[in-house]
Every structure is written in structure tokens, then in C-alpha cells.
Amino acid sequence: MDIRQLEYFLAIVDHGGFNRAASALYVSQPSLSQAVQSLERDLGTALFHRIGRRAVLTEAGTALIEPAREAVRSMATARSSVAAVHELRTGRLDIASMPSPAVEPLTSMIRAFSSRHPGVSVIIRAAFTQQDVIDMVRTGSAELGLLTTPGPLSDKDVVSHPVGEQGFVLLTPPDGPFPADKPVACEQLAGHRMIIVQRGTAARAYVDGLLERGIDLTIAAETEHRVSVLPMVLAGVGVAVVTDSWRGMAERAGAMVLDLEPNTVLRIVLTSRRAELSPAAKAFLTCAFTTDTEE
Known part of the structure; x- marks a missing residue:
């Protein structure tokens, strides 16, 4: 078993099949299939059920996901630690973020980080709920996460x-329908048409x-987009x-x-895994808390 085989395995899981994984990795599908077959021989069990062109995880494949991510992340940390000697001239940092904080403050955070470490690529992973962010950080598919929450995690x-x-x-x-210079009381929304996003x-x-308060919204x-x-x-x-x-x-658009009255205050929280962080993640946290990220 080698780290490349685990990376190929996770690519199939994350991209939903062999074809998409091969395209994302810029390798041929036969090479990808051979690597996975070799991994299955090493482990003595099948990781996927091949159903036509589909690849469905077996129970053993599901069990491998989290340790595989940890192994790949540990190797990435080792590589990044070496790169840190050269002042983070290269590298990659995966950040899971909910949509709203991805607009701000994440944009300002990345701007500050990239100005100091332009050789490090920041990959933003989509997470639609607070729990999505936590799960991605906890399992290692992202090293840092950005979320909003009404209370403590x-x-x-x-780590919060x-x-x-x-x-x-x-x-x-x-x-x-509302004047531009006055806050809108929640009761004033009664009878108006509302665009809403998904639960969670x-x-x-x-x-x-x-x-629930009985305000009659349409x-x-x-x-979900x-x-x-x-x-x-x-568009009205x-x-x-x-x-x-x-x-x-x-406003620019x-x-x-x-403003709304009454309002609810949300906490914006960066999360990180409890294991040793890569130099890029440490540097990002440093930038996040030493740079003005006003909206």
C-alpha cells in the first residue's frame, strides 16, 4: 500500500466514480483502475462494487475513508513541513466554508494570506451547514473550516x-416595498414574497x-444555490x-x-482539526487574526 493508491481511492470517493476521478487526477482510467486493484489486493478485500460504469463503496471501502484521509493528510503535512523551510513557497490549503462567510470574511482572509504566501493555493470546499463544515474538518477532507453559529460549538x-x-x-x-433609510421590523414582512435557502x-x-411567530410570509x-x-x-x-x-x-449589484429589527447575532468561527496542522494552515490562522477583515 502506498500513499498514491490512497489518493486515487479518495479521488474516486470524492468525484463519484472512476471516470471523473481519472479526469481530476489527469491520469488514464486504466492506470487508476490498476492502482485501486493493487490496493484491494494489499488489503485482501474489494473496496468498490463495479455496477456498469458506477462504483459503489463496499462496507470495507466505507471503513477505509477516514484512515485514508488521515494518512494522506499526514503525508501532506510532512511535505508542507519541508516546504516551510523555504517559507511556504509552494503548497495547498483546503478550507471548508459555508456560503455567507465565504463572501466575507473569507475573501479578506485569503487576500491577506495570499499577499504573504503567493505560492500556496487555497482550495475552498463548499459546505452548506455548520455540521457540514465540522464534519469536513473532523474527517480531514479540509484542514480549516469557516462557519457561522448562533452559539458556542x-x-x-x-478547535474553535x-x-x-x-x-x-x-x-x-x-x-x-420598504423605505431605504429605515430598518424593517419583522412584522412588516407579513404578506411579502420571500426567497429562502435550505434547512440547516x-x-x-x-x-x-x-x-412560527405567525408572521404570514409567502x-x-x-x-440550495x-x-x-x-x-x-x-429580478423581483x-x-x-x-x-x-x-x-x-x-449594494454594488x-x-x-x-437592517432588520429585531436581529440575531451570529458568531463567525474558524475551525481547525486537533491534530498537528500544516505550516500553511498555521500561517493562515496567523493572518486571519493579525489582519483587519472588516466587511
Whole structure:
């Protein structure tokens, strides 16, 4: 068994099949298949059920995912430690982030980090809920995670690094139903069409809370694609509750951004795994807390 075989195995898992994994790795499918077959011989068991062109994990394959990630991450840490001697001239850092903090403060964090370590590539992994971020950091598919949470994190497998706070705002079209110079009371949303995002997010919990209070909202659209919220608002589909990190982008796009009353404060938290961090992850944390990341 070697680290390359484990990397190939994880690529098949992450990309959903041999063809996509081979394309992502820039290797031929026969080479990929041979490497996996060699790994299966070493382990004495099949890792995938081959069903036509599909590859479905066996029970043994599922059990291998987490130790394989740890082994690959440990090797990456070893390689990065060597690169650190050369002041992080090369390397890679995987960060899992929820959509809203990926707008800000992550953009400012990456700008600061890249200005100091331009040779290190930052890979942003999509995570739609707080638990998604924690799971990706805990299992090693990302080394750092950025999330928002209404309260303290209880997961014992990750380390929390508080970054700041943000609240919610209301996005409306420029000719929207509310005056531009006044906060919007939640009760004023009654009767209006609302664009909402998926369950498990703080913005969805805020809207669900309004419905539970008896505020009569009409759900115009529900989307898992957070990037579609602003275009739908500008197109007049409805109004939307989002975190304040969207303010600058929304205003530049022409939307009206209004404060909400009452509001909810969310904590912005960087998370890291409890194992030894790579030099790139350590450097990113240093940049995150020594650089002004105002929205």
C-alpha cells in the first residue's frame, strides 16, 4: 500500500466514480483502475462494487475513508513541513466554508494570506451547514473550516477560533416595498414574497422563526444555490434574509440592503482539526487574526 493508491481511492470517493476521478487526477482510467486493484489486493478485500460504469463503496471501502484521509493528510503535512523551510513557497490549503462567510470574511482572509504566501493555493470546499463544515474538518477532507453559529460549538473533535460577529439584513429590489433609510421590523414582512435557502442554515432558521411567530410570509422560492438568491431578488421574485456579509456585493449589484429589527447575532468561527496542522494552515490562522477583515 502506498500513499498514491490512497489518493486515487479518495479521488474516486470524492468525484463519484472512476471516470471523473481519472479526469481530476489527469491520469488514464486504466492506470487508476490498476492502482485501486493493487490496493484491494494489499488489503485482501474489494473496496468498490463495479455496477456498469458506477462504483459503489463496499462496507470495507466505507471503513477505509477516514484512515485514508488521515494518512494522506499526514503525508501532506510532512511535505508542507519541508516546504516551510523555504517559507511556504509552494503548497495547498483546503478550507471548508459555508456560503455567507465565504463572501466575507473569507475573501479578506485569503487576500491577506495570499499577499504573504503567493505560492500556496487555497482550495475552498463548499459546505452548506455548520455540521457540514465540522464534519469536513473532523474527517480531514479540509484542514480549516469557516462557519457561522448562533452559539458556542460543542464538537470536541475540532478547535474553535472566534473571528467576529454578523447579523442579518433584508435584500430587496431597488424599487422594493420598504423605505431605504429605515430598518424593517419583522412584522412588516407579513404578506411579502420571500426567497429562502435550505434547512440547516442560520438564515433559514431566522425565517422559520418568523413563520412560527405567525408572521404570514409567502414562500416565493426555496434554493440550495445561495448564489441565485441575489439575482432572484433583483429580478423581483421576492425579498430575502441573508447575513450582513452580503451587504457590499448586494449594494454594488444594485439591490437595496436594509437592517432588520429585531436581529440575531451570529458568531463567525474558524475551525481547525486537533491534530498537528500544516505550516500553511498555521500561517493562515496567523493572518486571519493579525489582519483587519472588516466587511
